[in-house]
Every structure is written in structure tokens, then in C-alpha cells.
Amino acid sequence: MTDSAAAPDPGPAAETGVSRRRLLGTAGAAGATGLVLGAAGGAAAWAGTRTDPAALTTVGSTAVPFHRGDGGRHQAGITDPQQAHGHLVAFDLAPGAGRREAAALMRRWSALAGELMAGRPAADGDTGIALDAGPSSLTVTFGFGRTFFDRTSLVTARPVQLDPLPAFSADALDTKRSEGDLWVQIGADDALVAFHALRALQKAAGEAARVRWQMTGFNRSPGATAKPMTARNLMGQVDGTGNPKPSEPDFAQRVFVPSSADPAWMAGGSYAVFRRIRMLLDDWEKLSLGEQEKVIGRRKSDGAPLTGGTETTEPDLDATGADGKPVVPANAHARISAPEQNGGAAMLRRPFSFHDGIAADGTPDAGLLFVCWQADPLRGFVPVQRKLDRGDALSPFIRHEASGLFAVPGAPAAGEYVGQRLLEG
């Protein structure tokens, strides 16, 4: 085990010699209108695509830089294209570990993430699991939970944005699989590369922190569709249409913390809301296609609103059918989650599907590891989820089983580690 007091210097900036095509390719991301599955439910951002033949030849070789140079950019794994495999892991600091051990841990983890994201083995006893494979678009993203600040005597530096999320009536939260002092999001286009990173980060935690919970998810494989498509979730719905686009003028304002914000150490960062959203697939699949489409308010085949057009057409929420009733029902998910129904609330959703086999009751333990990113949860996740919580037709088919809220600082400059401005501020 690595000694928790040891704090090796971070390696050279990982962007050296690294392809940035993935990162730069992000700008074309996501869709345009309003599906917010589960609200707080689903919606695979699947931002960007690697389904064009040229890009496919770089599935393994593509590397995402860890250090961003100017120190003001955001960490990897937020606007980067969604990968095919992911792990979400929460750690709690070990009894007796405080600010000093946390700083050493973040220094070790940052150095390690830089190496792994560049496709290099861990400096200290690499397991070899990722040997042969390229970096495969690996991203490692670090965040701090509310309890971290108590454990490290840094309560005065805690952002108000980490105040606990309100309770929702549909919540059935398992506290053991919720929250945590530290949070790590791992994504890669190869399952062994992702697993390798998970094991290496666990090992590097040493005696300083222990795993609180860990979950595994997936998205569509690069090349599985003939052309770029918005993702589908395990209910079979096109999911991610409504994600904000980096090209929109208020994208950065909605997703990232401005440099003028308080606390200053969060400049360039973002707040991540995580929800494990179980889909009650046995119930859902008993509905007819027409019933499912009324629940969502969109066609299953192509995600177009029931009022017509294509996936990116705005729904006509005032349209009525021959029976005088709204074509998009009053409680349809697409209506309730539409941005114009929520004061323009927006968040960047970037989830993974999950499938953990069969639950004790015989139903599939499957659904969405929902992750959304916003400058302020009270203007992103919370208002949308409140609205959905009161009247979404989708609610009977989903269950929020775990939750987390994490402060994700901006990217470290070369030579810095994630959270350094907090821990040494």
C-alpha cells in the first residue's frame, strides 16, 4: 500500500504529445430540445460522436489531457464525449485522516490520473491490465462532497452550493450508496482501461481513504450506429435531445462556475449531481408503444414530439387532438421537463446506463447512473426535479435509489493537483 504521508510530485503535464481531437471535437455535441428523462432522470449527453469511420481508427489511441495549461479550464469528463464504459466511485477519508492526508492523496491521484489518461502505466506497481491498449479516451474527474469539508476542517471554504439537496417524494435513497467525502468519475472507451484506472486509483488511496460505494455503467460503443445519433436509454427512448450545446451563448454560464465566484477555489469548476435511477423495466415494457409515447410526449422511433417534426423540433405544447385534449399530455415527461416550463433551468446531463443483473425481487436491477453538471444545483437540477416530482407521468416507472452532490474544481495547471487551491489556500 502507498504510504498516505508520501506525496510524490505530479508528473509532467499529460497533454504533452497528446491528441486533442477528442476534446476539440466536443463542440458539435448534443441535441437541442427538451427530453430530461427522470428529470433528474436520464438523458445521455453522448455529447459528440466517434461514429465516423476516420474517428473509429482512433478508438484506442485517443487521449484526453488531464492538465489544461492555464489552470482556469474545467476538468476532463464534463464536456468530453461520453465514453462507452464508466465507473463512479465515492471514497470516505479514513479515520484520523485530515487536511494533510487529503492533500497528499489529491496530489497522488492527480499525478496518477495524468499518467493513465496519457496511456502510461502507474509509476508504482502497475497491474498491467491496460497494457497493449491505448488511452482509449480515458478521463478521470475528481470532486468533493459536503462531508469532506468537515473532515478536513475546511468548513469555511465549503460552497453553499453543497447544501443538501431537498428531499423529493419519489426518493428511495440508500445512504450507503449516496454522497461521500470524495468522488471520482472514470470513463473510457475500453472496459479494461476503465477497470485498470479504477484499481490504480483505489490502490493509490492507500491508507488515506476507503471506498464508500462504486458503480459501473455503459453507453453505446463507438461505431455501433451508422451515423451520429442521440443516445437511447434502457427504456428504449431517445435520451439527451434537450442537452445544452457548447455553441449556445449561455452554455458556460449554466455549466461552469465563473472566475468571480465565491469560493474562489471553485473558479472554472462545476457542481455534479449524481442519481442512481432504477428503471422499473418489467412495468414499463407492459405498456403499449402508444402508451409509452404518451408518457414521454415523444415518438419512440425517432424522438420527435407527438406534435410532429423531427427530434430537434420544438413540441407544440398548445396543440390539441380531435378529442380536444392536448396532443402532448399535461403530465408528459417532455412537457414537464421543457426548459420553458422551468424558468430556463439547464444542466448538462452526461450519464451512463447501468445493469447490475437481477434484483432480489426478480426484476432487472438496471437503469441510469444519472450525472448532470451545472454552475449551481439550485438553478439546474433542483427546479427541474421538483417539477417532475409533482406530476411526471414517467415517475411510476423510475425510482431514485442513490444520490450525490459534489464540488468539482477546475482543472489543475501543470504542476498543480486537483483541489490544491482549496487544500493549500
Next chain:
Amino acid sequence: MTDSAAAPDPGPAAETGVSRRRLLGTAGAAGATGLVLGAAGGAAAWAGTRTDPAALTTVGSTAVPFHRGDGGRHQAGITDPQQAHGHLVAFDLAPGAGRREAAALMRRWSALAGELMAGRPAADGDTGIALDAGPSSLTVTFGFGRTFFDRTSLVTARPVQLDPLPAFSADALDTKRSEGDLWVQIGADDALVAFHALRALQKAAGEAARVRWQMTGFNRSPGATAKPMTARNLMGQVDGTGNPKPSEPDFAQRVFVPSSADPAWMAGGSYAVFRRIRMLLDDWEKLSLGEQEKVIGRRKSDGAPLTGGTETTEPDLDATGADGKPVVPANAHARISAPEQNGGAAMLRRPFSFHDGIAADGTPDAGLLFVCWQADPLRGFVPVQRKLDRGDALSPFIRHEASGLFAVPGAPAAGEYVGQRLLEG
């Protein structure tokens, strides 16, 4: 739910218009020498490769034929290249269901598998989960367990090859996750395509059968390595070097049941041994690189024997070092599992890695969903596992947690269903 008495005709042969490049590409498969992880342990066949840039453009569009035309060929999912995602599922016939219900079920499942493998939706209430994606090399393979023959009053047609496997001292088998009346192996290069097939097959089981156990696994993604490579397992070892090659003269004899065999309904079929092999990774990763290499008898970096050469060089089992001891230790995995040490026993290993999060004791619940294929388990899996069970240095780091043995008939001809010659014989 589908009525279990209904038995729709199978659709047209799925190979119509389907690319056979994957199937034909199989001939170049696998490696040459003797690593048989777990013996019975590991070894990803990863037979063939799709890592060349041209092949990568067909990740989604590649289809594997379900019907093979002449009725004498083997089912898909045995010699086809290993996919990135897999599910193994065992079903038990429902109380009261017998031969008639089993025949109707196999007819429904065969028709469904043909549609799905061709990239078409299920005829009856498709969930939509795989919409947009191509067939993504989906294979669905069906087998019968020992208990199936009791349940269907077909005991006289049961092959002796389904006699229970012997007990091994390293077994810690969970009967609830072992065996089963029916077994389905699903593989695809897209996780949603694989999940879609799993759900569709479960739904098509209707009232005739219920899931006994289900497991999910993975292999390296197409394109993650720069060139074709033998797979690695979660211990980081090159794994699959010793797999028999289709180009070897006795390949078919070792893997497939000959047309002259008894019972006749198994002509062209194969016997699958399944083992859930847990890897005790926390213990394994405490070993130094040198210690790990002595356990295996091969270099971790490239899989070459400790006596030198490359991955495909035969180990020099007689070589001694300066200390007079064998370079490949007496209990090294590569020595004990070498074919020449086991009367030439050979099986085609085609496993998936698995990772089901963290077990109750805090260790990773990860390892290998070992699947091997042979004409006769008593000349394939059993002698190798017996040998390993007595003295393999790898044994302290693995645990066999579940087991299954299944008779997998040959491919159905167009218009036939899998097992028809058994169930209507």
C-alpha cells in the same frame, strides 16, 4: 407475455444479405502455446480481431448468421470473434412445463435470435433499446443442461457428456448460480444491443421458463489496441495464447461433436463448460511483478515464457537457472496447463471478464466468466482442471464460484429451430 403454447414459425434464414466477413475472418484466430488461466481458469480466446481500421468501420453493421444453411454447422458464438459485451443466462422450465412447452420456447427463441442477429427488431413488442444500432456482431447461443432432460422426459436422449463434472478441491460453488435447464450465451460489440437481446429473450420465455441466474461480462473493445493482440485478463496477464487454432488439423475434432456421434441430435454441436472464476485481486496485486511471473511462468509484459522468446515460443520446461531450479517453476500455471502435460487435452476458451462491484467483504467481485468449448468435457476441461487443482501456483488467487455444463446442438437449418432434432426426434 407471450403465450407459451403459441409457436410461431421461425422467420426466414437470417443469413440472407448478411455479411459473413466476421465468420470467415475467424480462421486467423488465437495464439499457439499454453496459458490456460484458472485452467479452467481464464484465457480470452478473442479469436480473430477487428482492430484493423477497415474492420472498425463495420463495428455496428457486422451481422453473424443464425441459420447456417446446411444444418450441420455449429451455432454462432463459438468460433466467432469474441465480442466486447456478453451476458450468460440460465433458465429453468416453469413448473408444469414439459417437452411441448420447451419445443415451443425453442421455436420462439430461435426465430427471435435470427431476427435480432440480423439487426431487426423483435416481431412482438420490441423494446426499442437497440434501435439506431446495427447488429453489432450479436450472437445468441442456446444450450441444454442435465436437468432439462428430466423435466422433458427425454432422459434416454441425454448425452453421457452431461454427467456431472467431478468436484474439485478449489470449488466454492453456489448452486443457485450454477447449472440450469437452459442456457443462453449472448455476445455483442455494443452494450445496448446485448441488453436488448437479453430482455427480448427473457420476454419471449413467457410463462414457459424463468431466469435461474444471469451474469454480465466484457472484453476489450474493438480498436482499443493498435494491432491484433491476445487478450489480457483482470490480473493483467496475457491470456488466450494457448487456444487451439481453427487452422490446426484436429481443431474440429477437439471442439465439435462428429456427425457419427451418439446421440445423433448433437451432431455438429459442442459441450460448453462455464465457470465463474473469482480473482482475488487484492491478494494478487500484493505480489511483486517477479512473483506474479513465477506463478504464471510467463512474462507479464508480453506473455513470453520465462525461458525466453516471444508469446508464441514454446516454454523450455527443462531449462534450469543458475540456482539449479527450473526457470519455469514446477507449479507454474503455464507448466501445469501445457497441453503436453495433459495428454494433449484441448478446449476452445472464449470467456468474458466480469466486474460486479465490491463484495460484502470489501474485495472486488471481479474475475472471469470462463466458457470453454469441447467435443467431450472428459477430454477437454476435466483433465486440465484436475491437474491444476492439484498443484497450480495460481490456485490461491482464484476461486471457482459457479459452474455449468451444457449440451449445445449444431446450428439449425433454415426453417428449423435449435434442438428440434432432440425435441421432435
